[in-house]
Amino acid sequence: MLYELFTYLDHLDVPGAGLFQFLTFRAAMAILGALTISLLFGRQLIERLRAQQIGETIRDLGLEGQMAKKGTPTMGGLIILAAIIFPVLLFADLGNIYIQLLLLTTVWMGAIGFADDYIKVFQKNKEGLRGLFKVIGQVTLGVIVGAVLAFHPDVTMKEEVPIARQTNLYGEGVQQAPVFGQAEHSLKTTIPFLKDATFDYHSVMDWMGSEWAWIGFILIVIFIITAVSNGANLTDGLDGLAGGTSAIIAFTLAILAYVSGSVVFASYLDIMYIPNSGELVVFAAAFLGACIGFLWYNTYPAQVFMGDTGSLSIGAIIAVFAIAVRKELLIPILAGIFLVENLSVILQVSYFKYTKKKYGEGRRIFLMSPLHHHFQKKGLHESKIVTRFWITGIFLAIFTLITLKLR
Numbered sequence: 334m335l336y337e338l339f340t341y342l343d344h345l346d347v348p349g350a351g352l353f354q355f356l357t358f359r360a361a362m363a364i365l366g367a368l369t370i371s372l373l374f375g376r377q378l379i380e381r382l383r384a385q386q387i388g389e390t391i392r393d394l395g396l397e398g399q400m401a402k403k404g405t406p407t408m409g410g411l412i413i414l415a416a417i418i419f420p421v422l423l424f425a426d427l428g429n430i431y432i433q434l435l436l437l438t439t440v441w442m443g444a445i446g447f448a449d450d451y452i453k454v455f456q457k458n459k460e461g462l463r464g465l466f467k468v469i470g471q472v473t474l475g476v477i478v479g480a481v482l483a484f485h486p487d488v489t490m491k492e493e494v495p496i497a498r499q500t501n502l503y504g505e506g507v508q509q510a511p512v513f514g515q516a517e518h519s520l521k522t523t524i525p526f527l528k529d530a531t532f533d534y535h536s537v538m539d540w541m542g543s544e545w546a547w548i549g550f551i552l553i554v555i556f557i558i559t560a561v562s563n564g565a566n567l568t569d570g571l572d573g574l575a576g577g578t579s580a581i582i583a584f585t586l587a588i589l590a591y592v593s594g595s596v597v598f599a600s601y602l603d604i605m606y607i608p609n610s611g612e613l614v615v616f617a618a619a620f621l622g623a624c625i626g627f628l629w630y631n632t633y634p635a636q637v638f639m640g641d642t643g644s645l646s647i648g649a650i651i652a653v654f655a656i657a658v659r660k661e662l663l664i665p666i667l668a669g670i671f672l673v674e675n676l677s678v679i680l681q682v683s684y685f686k687y688t689k690k691k692y693g694e695g696r697r698i699f700l701m702s703p704l705h706h707h708f709q710k711k712g713l714h715e716s717k718i719v720t721r722f723w724i725t726g727i728f729l730a731i732f733t734l735i736t737l738k739l740r
Contacts, residue, residue, distance in 0.1 A: 335423045356611055359424040360587070360618035366420035367619045371626020375412045379630060379637050382406035405635055408450045409627065410643020413576075414443045416623035417616075417650075425615040430487040431657050434478060435616050435650060442562060442649040445470040446641035461641070471562060471649070475555030478653050482554070483547040489516035490659070491606045513596065513606050520550050522659040523604055525666075525736040531605070532662065557661055558652045564671030565648025567678060567703045572635040573628055574705060574719045578670045578726045579647045580624035585667055585730040586654050587617035592737070593658045602737045610658050620650060633716045667733040670726050677704040 339353035352358055383406055417439055425432045449462035482488050491513035520534035534553070535546040569575035592598035594611025624647070630636040639647075651668055655661045665672050681702035689695035700710035708718045 334427070336426050353424075356591075356614055360614045363420040363424045363615050363618040364622040366423060367416040367622025368626045370416040370419055371412055371623055372629060374415050375409070375626065375630050375637070378409070378412055379406055382408065382637070402635070405638055407454060407638040407640040408447070408642050409631065409637035410443065410446060410450075410639040410641070410646060412630070412637070413623045413627050413639060413643045414439060414646060416626055417619045420619040420622070421616055424619075426612050429609055429612040430481065430485055431610055431613050432616055434481060434653060434657065435613070438474060438478065438649050438653045439646055441470070441474050442646040443642055446643065446645040449641040449645075467645075468559070471559045472555050474649065475558045476551055478558065478656070479547070479551030479554035482656065483520065483550055484518075486518075487609065488518065489608055490519045490521065491516050491608065513600075516608055520546050521605070522661060523663075525663055526739060528603070553661075554656055557656060557664065558649050560675065561652035561664060561668055561671055562645050562648030564668065564675040565651070566641060566644040567674045568671055568705070569639055569644040570703060571705050571709075571715050571719050572633040573631050574722055575639065575644055575647070576624050576628045576631050577719065577723045579651065580621055580628070581723065581726040581730050582651055582667055583617050583621040583624055585733055586651065586658075587614050587621065588734060589660050589663075590614050590617055590654070590658050593660075604737060605659055607658060613654065613657065617654065620647075633719065663733050663736060666729055666736070669729040670722055674703040674705070677702045677707070 336353055336359065339350045342350035343354065418436065421432065421436060427433070445462070445467060449467065452458050453461040521531040522534070524530040524532050533546075534550040565575055565579065568578060590610055590613035592602055593604065593607045594609065594613070596606055599606035627639065627643070631639065648671065651671075652661075652664070655664050655667070660667075677699060680698055684698050685695040699707040701707050705718055705722065709715065
């Protein structure tokens with residue numbers, strides 16, 4: 334909203350109005366806005382949740398300090414949603430298709446998570462929203478996102494033309510300016526670690542004909558959104574774990590969006606140039622500010638839990654964001670914490686069923702799953718586990734950025 338207003342004022346030559354044309358300025362304002370909303374709205378929400386006795390129901394799993402969390406307000410994901418949505422509405426270009434997709438993702442998955450939390454808290458149903466409805470919601474979102482990215486006219490990419498470089502004079506030296514081809518629809522994505530290598534989703538559906546490639550693309554989008562959102566949901570089990578991990582990922586996504594939307598950096602890093610994707614830096618900034626602001630109330634000992642309202646939405650945001658900037662193949666590295674948490678549950682359940690069928694008694698790989706509970710069972714304090722997971726997340730984020738040149 335403010336972006337459109339100041340763009341109009343800039344056309345009228347109003348002094349200072351052109352400041353909103355700078356992406357970095359609007360990203361900084363989005364972070365500050367998200368932090369402010371988190372801190373102010375968060376306190377009011379927590380007090381209201383406490384007044385209405387909207388607390389977490391804790392099942393005794395024999396974990397240290399677990400029962401002390403009983404009654405802690407949940408549905409704190411509303412803080413994250415508000416801190417993302419309002420700064421984006423104020424400082425982002427709302428006509429940008431990528432911003433529209435991310436806003437849709439935030440509201441859509443936030444609504445599904447809210448329904449789940451509402452059933453648990455107000456209807457006293459520990460199971461919450463039926464898993465089938467969650468999956469339907471994730472699949473539907475995947476279809477919408479996949480279809481938009483496959484067919485919308487504003488979703489394009491450009492590849493550099495090596496032989497058509499322009500020579501320009503800068504000062505005393507001679508430099509070559511990169512030249513990119515025409516903007517075109519494409520279902521290509523970047524393959525990490527390989528130089529000049531891209532993966533074309535058309536190859537997935539070659540057996541049906543290239544005109545059906547969008548089907549394979551949408552199916553992969555559905556899988557990624559479902560996997561990452563569920564991974565974030567499983568990671569939300571210790572104070573500050575999901576929020577801190579997501580903040581690290583958000584910062585990395587902001588960098589990926591910035592370089593993908595810049596002709597200069599895209600050329601230097603030899604990656605796809607995606608027109609208009611730079612606007613996602615503003616969204617990533619709001620996302621980062623929201624996660625950090627939420628940690629003010631969610632770090633140990635937590636004053637509020639994000640619930641499914643927050644965890645499902647932040648996972649979906651990360652997935653859609655990575656797909657939009659064509660870096661989805663980096664998700665196993667960037668969101669490695671979510672991946673490991675997911676795998677720990679899958680392996681635990683599968684191995685238990687297998688051994689029960691074979692030996693008549695179920696056996697376990699971990700003391701408990703998801704993985705963070707395994708370390709709790711080993712006697713590590715909750716805050717130490719969370720800090721070490723954050724450190725691991727920072728390592729994975731740095732490694733993700735290194736892959737841009739490690740080819």
